Amino acid sequence: MxxxxxxxxxxxxxxxxxxxxxxxxxxxxxxxxxxxxxxxxxxxxxxxxxxxxxxxxxxxxxxxxxxxxxxxxxxxxxxxxxxHYLPATAALTALALFVDQPDVEIWVFSGGDWLLKDPHGPMVPREQHGLGYPPVVVESFEPYLERIDKIVATSNNTELLIELEAQLLPKVEGMAQVSRSQPVFLDVTAMExxxxxxxxxxxxxxxxxxxxxxxxxxxxxxxxxxxxxxxxxxxxxxxxxxxxxxxxxxxxxxxxxxxxxxxxxxxxx
The missing domain is CATH 3.40.50.1000 (HAD superfamily/HAD-like)
Incomplete structure (x- = not known):
């Protein structure tokens, strides 16, 4: 039994x-x-x-x-x-990889706030509906580096997210967890x-x-x-x-x- x-x-x-x-x-x-x-x-x-x-x-x-x-x-x-906050070095590594991708929207979560640079991204309405509150538009993620809960790369191009996951994993090994919580979301969080x-x-x-x-x-x-x-x-x-x-x-x-x-x-x- x-x-x-x-x-x-x-x-x-x-x-x-x-x-x-x-x-x-x-x-x-x-x-x-x-x-x-x-x-x-x-x-x-x-x-x-x-x-x-x-x-x-x-x-x-x-x-x-x-x-x-x-x-x-x-x-x-x-x-x-x-x-557990994401180490700043791991955050910078992830942001640097994601920033060059035209199909990818980057979201940063810090202190409960959902931060982004472009409020008109195609994935924003879905997330706002799911979360139940709107994003905060920022010029830069730099001021938040010491207290990042999660970075999300999101895209309807799920194949691209699989590739980015494979590229990011070795770069942040031992520093951060990288996983696709949904096919359209690639999450980066602290190791713990x-x-x-x-x-x-x-x-x-x-x-x-x-x-x-x-x-x-x-x-x-x-x-x-x-x-x-x-x-x-x-x-x-x-x-x-x-x-x-x-x-x-x-x-x-x-x-x-x-x-x-x-x-x-x-x-x-």
Whole structure:
């Protein structure tokens, strides 16, 4: 008999959320039934913490949550439990690589603000809808170098992002994490800012052994927590490279895959 799951850590976009960034009532109900069964539940996302508040409230999450792929872990009262900033050298290396790419928009997240130079980029409306707040237009990213939570290169040219990921990885090895949180987003965060470290930190904070944790996600930033969790679940629409690193695969987010996973793999335990 496998161990009962006492803590589930879930990704948000592409996992808990529908493609229009909303939560289905079935998902809200399934999370409530988890908590009624005594299973702890929290969120780990590439988003900034202030872009999780609506979902935290809707789902009744009362535990610390992991933003910026685990770069910032925030207590329910808004105070910071853990913060890892991107080293300035790694930030400069990433920015220098991305700046010459005509198809790529560059976003910098610092202190909860979403900073960019061009507010008219094609990817901006989608992100503003997802985050729920507008960007701050800056002349330069230089003043923020000491406190960068995340740099994102975004483009509809997903092949280009795969190439940029391969080029950047060796340049920032040991200094930064580089992963595609969605096919159109290439995220650069601090070395310690990964969902695996976040899961381990949260489990220790909650007093739950890792063997009794589960993680569910769909993006290239999710296998970090799959490798740490006692049970790992990939979403049905995830890329094959992500699915291969999970113990089980559930339905896609368009079919309430999280609900299916909770009912099939977590509550029966």
């Amino acid at each position: 496998s161990e009962p799951i006492r803590f589930l850590l879930s990704d948000m976009d592409g996992t808990l959320l529908l493609p229009d960034h909303s939560l289905s009532q079935r998902t809200v109900d399934a999370v409530r039934s988890l908590r009624e069964a005594g299973v702890l539940f929290s969120l780990a996302t590439g988003r900034p913490s202030k872009a999780m508040l609506q979902q935290i409230e809707a789902l009744g999450v009362d535990l610390p949550t992991a933003a910026f792929n685990g770069g910032t872990i925030v207590n329910p009262d808004g105070s910071i439990l853990v913060a 800012a990964n969902k695996g470290a976040a899961l381990a930190t949260l489990a220790a904070h909650l007093g739950v052994p890792l063997a009794q944790t589960a993680a569910i996600g769909d993006g290239g930033n999710d296998p970090a927590m799959f490798h740490v969790a006692g049970l790992s679940i990939a979403m049905g629409q995830a890329e094959d490279a992500v699915k291969r690193q999970a113990d089980v695969v559930t339905g896609p987010n368009t079919e309430d895959g999280v609900v299916q996973a909770i009912e099939k793999y977590i509550l029966p335990r």
